[in-house]
Amino acid sequence: xxxxxxxxxxxxxxxxxxxxxxxxxxxxxxxxxxxxxxxxxxxxxxxxxxxxxxxxxxxxxxxxxxxxxxxxxxxxxxxxxxxxxxxxxxxxxxxxxxxxxxxxxxxxxxxxxxxxxxxxxxxxxxxxxxxxxxxxxxxxxxxxxxxxxxxxxxxxxxxxxxxxxxxxxxxxxxxxxxxxxxxxxxxxxxxxxxxxxxxxxxxxxxxxxxx
Amino acid sequence: xxxxxxxxxxxxxxxxxxxxxxxxxxxxxxxxxxxxxxxxxxxxxxxxxxxxxxxxxxxxxxxxxxxxxxxxxxxxxxxxxxxxxxxxxxxxxxxxxxxxxxxxxxxxxxxxxxxxxxxxxxxxxxxxxxxxxxxxxxxxxxxxxxxxxxxxxxxxxxxxxxxxxxxxxxxxxxxxxxxxxxxxxxxxxxxxxxxxxxxxxxxxxxxxxxxxxxxxxxxxxxxxxxxxxxxxxxxxxxxxxxxxxxxxxxxxxxxxxxxxxxxxxxxxxxxxxxxxxxxxxxxxxxxxxxxxxxxxxxxxxxxxxxxxxxxxxxxxxxxxxxxxxxxxxxxxxxxxxxxxxxxxxxxxxxxxxxxxxxxxxxxxxxxxxxxxxxxxxxxxxxxxxxxxxxxxxxxxxxxxxxxxxxxxxxxxxxxxxxxxxxxxxxxxxxxxxxxxxxxxxxxxxxxxxxxxxxxxxxxxxxxxxxxxx
Numbered sequence: 115x116x117x118x119x120x121x122x123x124x125x126x127x128x129x130x131x132x133x134x135x136x137x138x139x140x141x142x143x144x145x146x147x148x149x150x151x152x153x154x155x156x157x158x159x160x161x162x163x164x165x166x167x168x169x170x171x172x173x174x175x176x177x178x179x180x181x182x183x184x185x186x187x188x189x190x191x192x193x194x195x196x197x198x199x200x201x202x203x204x205x206x207x208x209x210x211x212x213x214x215x216x217x218x219x220x221x222x223x224x225x226x227x228x229x230x231x232x233x234x235x236x237x238x239x240x241x242x243x244x245x246x247x248x249x250x251x252x253x254x255x256x257x258x259x260x261x262x263x264x265x266x267x268x269x270x271x272x273x274x275x276x277x278x279x280x281x282x283x284x285x286x287x288x289x290x291x292x293x294x295x296x297x298x299x300x301x302x303x304x305x306x307x308x309x310x311x312x313x314x315x316x317x318x319x320x321x322x323x324x325x
Numbered sequence: 326x327x328x329x330x331x332x333x334x335x336x337x338x339x340x341x342x343x344x345x346x347x348x349x350x351x352x353x354x355x356x357x358x359x360x361x362x363x364x365x366x367x368x369x370x371x372x373x374x375x376x377x378x379x380x381x382x383x384x385x386x387x388x389x390x391x392x393x394x395x396x397x398x399x400x401x402x403x404x405x406x407x408x409x410x411x412x413x414x415x416x417x418x419x420x421x422x423x424x425x426x427x428x429x430x431x432x433x434x435x436x437x438x439x440x441x442x443x444x445x446x447x448x449x450x451x452x453x454x455x456x457x458x459x460x461x462x463x464x465x466x467x468x469x470x471x472x473x474x475x476x477x478x479x480x481x482x483x484x485x486x487x488x489x490x491x492x493x494x495x496x497x498x499x500x501x502x503x504x505x506x507x508x509x510x511x512x513x514x515x516x517x518x519x520x521x522x523x524x525x526x527x528x529x530x531x532x533x534x535x536x537x538x539x540x541x542x543x544x545x546x547x548x549x550x551x552x553x554x555x556x557x558x559x560x561x562x563x564x565x566x567x568x569x570x571x572x573x574x575x576x577x578x579x580x581x582x583x584x585x586x587x588x589x590x591x592x593x594x595x596x597x598x599x600x601x602x603x604x605x606x607x608x609x610x611x612x613x614x615x616x617x618x619x620x621x622x623x624x625x626x627x628x629x630x631x632x633x634x635x636x637x638x639x640x641x642x643x644x645x646x647x648x649x650x651x652x653x654x655x656x657x658x659x660x661x662x663x664x665x666x667x668x669x670x671x672x673x674x675x676x677x678x679x680x681x682x683x684x685x686x687x688x689x690x691x692x693x694x695x696x697x698x699x700x701x702x703x704x705x706x707x708x709x710x711x712x713x714x715x716x717x718x719x720x721x722x723x724x725x726x727x728x729x730x731x732x733x734x735x736x737x738x739x740x741x742x743x744x745x746x747x748x749x750x751x752x753x754x755x756x757x758x759x760x761x762x763x764x765x766x767x768x769x770x771x772x773x774x775x776x777x778x779x780x781x782x783x784x785x786x787x788x789x790x791x792x793x794x
Binding site for chain 1: 343344346347350352354356363366367370375377380381383384392403405406408409412444446448449454455456469470471472473474475477478481482483484486488490520521524525551552554555556574575576577581582584585588620622641644645648738739740747757759760761762765766
């Protein structure tokens with residue numbers, strides 16, 4: 115169950131390359147196993163963060179101060195496209211990321227963020243680029259503020275930008291709700307649906323291997 | 326004003342609404358939940374740790390594909406892969422979930438076996454913890470990939486909360502030219518709309534070229550929906566769909582079959598249905614496609630050239646192309662054909678069905694894989710493998726110098742120890758040319774099975790139209 119999310123005022127790292135896919139965020143072999151949680155933070159962005167010899171790539175922004183302390187990512191278009199691996203979100207979370215601001219996200223990654231208490235924010239590309247530029251001007255020292263309840267982002271120079279978010283998802287983040295438990299409260303509705311559907315579409319419910 | 330008709334998506338969606346959560350979000354019933362070895366046991370263990378049980382084990386099916394070796398006898402399956410397989414066996418048995426195990430008919434890549442077994446049906450809502458679940462949309466199903474948390478939610482409730490997507494219709498019109506396949510159609514579309522062109526949409530593929538495609542080609546088209554950003558892609562069911570499914574092991578039989586077909590015939594989008602976005606593609610202009618970069622949108626016709634960043638005005642795009650070409654080790658401006666390759670991989674949930682293997686075999690027949698090239702053929706399922714062997718395709722490939730493997734995901738995602746070595750170049754029939762996808766620093770070019778076979782024979786990216794008979 116995710117931790118509640120409220121106000122955040124934090125270092126933000128611009129990672130502006132477009133189409134950063136979830137394979138780049140976390141390599142699949144780091145996710146092969148039943149108990150990988152807690153081991154992933156150091157492997158996030160592995161292909162960008164480390165050189166072939168395993169040493170840190172000094173050019174990559176998350177290897178530089180103060181961006182190592184970043185809790186917010188500012189991202190290029192279509193961040194998190196590709197594979198549905200939720201490990202991509204786990205790895206970002208384990209490296210301390212709590213919110214991501216971009217102009218668009220991969221659909222499945224976007225949904226996975228909310229399941230783990232990470233806030234992905236969609237705003238116009240001009241706003242994303244403006245935030246990245248302001249952060250760069252302060253060499254990363256300028257913090258970005260996020261107020262989930264008020265739905266605003268505050269830039270390092272104090273510019274405020276409103277963002278939109280599905281009210282249900284906002285509530286889920288603010289309260290740290292357990293979606294499985296909430297749906298199970300509707301189990302009578304699920305069972306009623308299935309009872310009616312068994313009559314309407316028996317082939318769905320009585321799938322049997324034919325001889 | 327006349328009320329607009331309903332889309333295929335709306336008809337299937339509305340059928341599955343258990344409860345309305347908000348204006349645009351519903352609790353939907355899941356008809357089929359498919360589990361694989363990479364996430365299946367983790368989900369079942371997560372459920373157990375919460376003190377919950379599987380809501381509908383009879384609607385849940387499992388098979389190992391991602392983490393198993395595809396070598397003969399499954400030799401060399403990595404240790405964690407073996408543990409995941411063992412856990413999948415134990416946990417599915419404990420929950421009463423049907424599992425199709427290694428060497429049994431039914432085992433295979435989860436997106437190959439669903440349609441093959443008749444588990445995936447028109448009008449069905451199908452989920453799986455894998456983004457290529459959109460493949461099943463080729464049968465007129467609403468199918469999409471989910472993450473681990475949603476997977477646990479489905480195990481516990483047989484339902485899922487989803488926001489209704491926007492709708493896009495892509496019409497492919499005209500007759501395909503010689504040597505051009507479903508894979509080339511969808512790669513050309515991704516090149517046209519971009520890797521984020523479908524983000525937030527459910528895509529319906531329509532038009533005469535889709536109607537002309539056999540079901541397996543439609544599965545290939547829908548498979549790559551996620552590579553244009555759309556987590557759902559679908560094709561309306563028609564007579565070809567029903568012929569494909571009739572008599573499949575888990576498809577309805579007898580009166581129930583007749584009843585199902587009557588319902589399925591109501592599914593296609595109404596003629597006056599409204600789509601939020603429409604795209605028209607003239608397939609007569611499409612030639613065999615091959616990717617040059619690290620996103621599926623980095624694609625050209627095989628007679629085309631590698632782009633030159635100097636010619637690109639937009640600085641962000643220029644930088645992206647430079648980075649991709651640097652990773653791929655390609656010279657700007659040179660023709661893509663003739664680029665030497667080290668590896669050829671024919672397989673994956675995109676292109677490992679019998680028709681794909683036949684298309685590759687047609688090119689390989691009587692020819693030899695070029696010296697220095699390693700070429701693998703990995704059938705999508707145990708049944709595909711057996712059918713191919715019955716036709717002698719295994720022998721044909723082996724004689725041509727290809728390696729014939731056991732069914733699984735293999736080198737598509739490299740989670741199983743099967744990788745392309747750093748710096749080596751591969752032509753692959755899979756779906757992702759991402760950085761490191763086939764192994765750290767591996768360089769991947771996506772193409773059709775026929776084009777991949779042509780590359781194996783030529784030892785370089787080649788125009789299959791000069792080699793097909």
